[in-house]
Amino acid sequence: MKPNEFLIPFQGLKQGKHEFAYQLGNEFFEQFDYQEFESCKIDVKIDLNKTSTMLEFDIHGQGTVEVPCDLTQELYDQPVSGELSLVVKFGEEFNDEDDELLVLPHGEHQVDLSQYVYEMLVLAVPLKRIHPGVEDGTLESDILDKLEELEPGENKTDDDESDPRWDDLKKLLTDK
Template sequence: MKNLKEYLIPFAGLKLGKHQFDYQVDNSFFEHFGFSDFNSANVKVDIVLEKKSTMLELAFKYKGTVNVFCDLTSEPFDLPIKGKLKLIVKFGEVFNDENEELLILPHGEFQVDVSQYIYEGIVLSVPAKKIHPGVKDGTLESEALKTLEKLAPKEEKEEQENIDPRWAELKKLLTDK
């Protein structure tokens, strides 16, 4: 995947201290990664880069909504997401991004690509099971929910009425403890 130019942060010309970078992420960002699970996305990403003499510290904060399909009803809805991520950038002989909290850039690099970290942070903040809020509070009306209610197992109370009186006496022994 080619780098997204706007997500390359040139740190070589920055003074020591904290620097703020803001991004507005939408569906076109996820298309660059070949990710199509979101119907739409509107996420604000704030990155605070603290430049120190031997390393960089990046603090990511993201908050917004992604439009996804409910896993129960297949109804689209806006799912609020938010999250944080910390990343330390050090310098070494070769590029190494094996550790999720530590990035090693080769000496002489002058910029860091944050697009992969933004992508992973947002995608991983979406829960594995996406349920429409209307399903939880009972306000959503959909054909899928009506079908699920029809097919749900019914509780049978007839069993209670047809109990042999000898078993009823034995159950009393269990409850008399």
């Protein structure tokens, strides 16, 4: 099922600037079979500048997505923000090979921006997602306690009891 929420009919629009605003939830991402977000609330604003030969789109998205932390699996709201500029020109055949240029066949009267909005927002989420409570130390979690317990620390053996097999090698480091 292809989303048609971002199907923008440009044929009846006058030349000049136009603005479109959307609020996205999980339904939008489910249409792309993307299930990484528990919930989301994202505002998308599309500015269109229509000229006689091309269309210029500036797409801005900002909001939050609820995702699990990579360390603790605790859910938290991750702020996301993304921008994309897209130029639409007209030619003989459809071509979307370039990320910033879309070529539509002559005679088209609408453009579907849903794939561009989807990719912009998914790429706006950081690859490594860390709960803010982990970074500032305020999150209480059994997983964090276990990670701290297993954290490699200083060697617990007494320094006086070194292995004699390594003594000659240690001398090489100091005899320069």
